[in-house]
Amino acid sequence: MWGHLSSDYQKTIDGLIRGLNRSAATKSNIRYGCVKVLLQIQNTSGHMKAEEITYDDLFDLLESFSRETVNIMHFLRACMKSLLDYLYSMGRVSYGFTLFPRLTIGRNCLNQILIDTENSEGILNAKDKDCPRISLGTFLSVQSRLVLEYKNECYSKTSRTKVKRITDMIYCFMESNGLKFYSPEVGRIWLHYHETAVSHQEHRERRRIVSVLNQHIDGTFVSFKHVYRYKPNAFARSPEWCKPAVAEFLHLKESLGMKSSTMAMFSSCLYRFCSYMDSIGIKDFKKITVPMIKDFNASDIHKTLAGKNAYNSRIRKFLEHLGEQGLLQNPFLFLTLPSKFAKREYVVETLTADEQVRLQRLLDEQGSGTLSLRRKAMIQLGYRMGLRSIDIVKLTIDDIDWNGPVLSFRQEKTEKQLVLPMPGPVANAISKYILEERPATNCRQLFIRSNAPYCGLSRNACIQALDKALTERNVKGSGFHVTRKTFATNMLKNGAYIQEVSDALGHSDLTNVHKYLVFDEDRMARCALKLSERSLTMEGGFLHE
Structure with a gap:
């Protein structure tokens, strides 16, 4: 040979x-x-x-x-x-x-990929201002920094090896196709060619690594908690003919200081309205008629009347704006769209006596048996202090004064500052979590992930904690907020005044507390009135008269 x-x-x-x-x-x-x-x-x-x-x-x-x-x-x-x-x-x-x-060894190994000529030319001819890119040499330097940052965030060696392997695959993909630069577009194309060749879980992991890599190419801060991927918003998906008017209206609302969540709601409503008009062949606001708006209202289905009212009220404001700008043939079209409905009263859902007994038994367990220490502390904050799930996950270590012990925080919903004394079981649950289970990290959030990256949680963590504790509970529309309602009800049953309950919940007035009164059966019985006192008669007279 x-x-x-x-x-x-x-x-x-x-x-x-x-x-x-x-x-x-x-x-x-x-x-x-x-x-x-x-x-x-x-x-x-x-x-x-x-x-x-x-x-x-x-x-x-x-x-x-x-x-x-x-x-x-x-x-x-x-x-x-x-x-x-x-x-x-x-x-x-x-x-x-x-x-x-x-x-080329093992599962999910390197595959032979040759990109088509159109994609290759598009990548090679991309301008820096439109598509930031780095050379292959710089790519290797970024790879080294990325692996080091994963290590600093306490990721396991397995996770760091995965990052190195995926970025090495991308490097070979670029070399084999004659690409001299890396750009976000290269990463997206590489993911596209591999999507059907790997499992869904593997594709998600690769997509996340590519997303973090793309944050690095222009030297920006890398967030391991949030990976930002481009997703067209409602405005971007709207028909082109309506965008100038919609953009002007949204800019007007934004200038009034409206929050991003409110602006997103406006965008979603207007996208739905304009898309419907586009689907029936309308390309000009002046051609919109009363029957069209009525048909839109009939076809726009919502699960609740409150949801439909929320959408219609915003679309009415948009139509009113169009009328003021002279963009409608009929400036009073907004009156066609109803935006009011009879207020509905809902039955307050609370934990039953049996559920409270079972929950208390789990919370009293020593160690982290059925429930982890983190989940126990979360449930205690909702069940014994009435905190909302969003406020629980937003708590920081600095919000706790152990000399009280006192909890001081600002409510996310009302932006009202609350200072609440912590009951002994709550303070004990939190301290056990911090001392025995919470990972050692510089993150100041009280409740953090158990695995890297050690960062804050979403409010779903509270829901999952309660679901884990009461696995058989299945009440529609009753999530973690049921602990807050149970807390308020228990306070009233134990003789607390309405004002005390309102203060503990952080309400600005007493309106929202009145609905809990129906559960105070003892004091409700004292308010019973005789039928005769209300000028009501019964055939045969009244009993015990």
């Missing part, structure tokens, strides 16, 4: 063997394997020099290995790796070749 090799390949193998500090027998075996590897490349592709070897040659080589026994295949792979490392050290092949042997 040696005589069939090109002189360049023979010199390469001789140089590799001379640099090995191995026994003569081992060197002989490695020489044999390297000869077989390079001869296979030479016979398959016709390439006679190391500089001519391509990624296609390497993938063809792997295909030929698959026909060998397992032991021979692993031996030839090792020889291929030694050859590629040696050639890279001599500056004869690119860095990606040294990654190839490792990336």
Whole structure:
């Protein structure tokens, strides 16, 4: 076989063997394997020099290995790796070749991907101002920094290895397709080609790593809690003909100091309205008529009247604005859309006596048995102090004064500052969580993730805690807020005044507390009136008169 090799390949193998500090027998075996590897490349592709070897040659080589026994295949792979490392050290092949042997082993390994000409030209011709990009050398520097940041965020070695492997795959993808720069578009194309070849979970992990990588290319701060991916908002998805008027209206509302959530609601409402008009062939606001608005109102289905009212009231304001600007044929079209409905009263859902007993039994368990210490502390804050889930997850360590102990925080919903004494069970639950279960981190949030990245939680964590505690509870529309309602009801049953309950809940008035009075059966019984006092008569007279 040696005589069939090109002189360049023979010199390469001789140089590799001379640099090995191995026994003569081992060197002989490695020489044999390297000869077989390079001869296979030479016979398959016709390439006679190391500089001519391509990624296609390497993938063809792997295909030929698959026909060998397992032991021979692993031996030839090792020889291929030694050859590629040696050639890279001599500056004869690119860095990606040294990654190839490792990336083609195991599940979800490197695949041969050739992007089409249109995509390739689009990437190569992208302008910096439209698509920020970095060179391959800078890409490797970013990769190193990214792995280090994962380590600083206390990610496991497995997670850091995954980041290195995925970014190495992207590097090989760029090299094999002749791309000299990395940009977010390259990452999206790489994800697209792999989407059907891997599991949904694997694709999600790769997408997250690419998203974090894309935050790095312009040197911006990397957030491990939030990965921002482009998702067209309601305004961006709206028909083009209506965008100027909608943009002007939204700008007017934003200038009034409305919050981002309110602006998002306006955008969603107007998107739905304009999309309906577009679907029936309307391209000009002046062509909108009363029957069209009535048909829209009939077709726009909501689960609740309150939801429909919320949408209609905002669309009415938009139509009124259009009328004032002279963009409607009929400036009073907004009157066509109803936005009021009879107020509905809802039955207050609270935990039953049996559920409270079972919940208390779980909260009194020693250690983290059925419930983790974090979940116990969360439930205690809702059940014994009436805190909303959003306020619980927003609490920080600095909000607690252990000398009281007192909890001082600002309510997210009302922006009202509250200072509440912590009952003993609540303070004990929080202290046990901090001392025994909470990870050591610089994050000031009280309740944080159990695994890296150690950051705050969403309000769903409270819902999951209660679901874990009361697995059989299935009351529609009754989430974690039921603990707050149970707290208020229990206060009233224990003789607290309405004002005291209102203060504990952080309400600005007594209106919302009155609905809990129906559960105070003892004091409600004292308010009973005789029918005769209300001028009501019964046939046959009244009993006990």
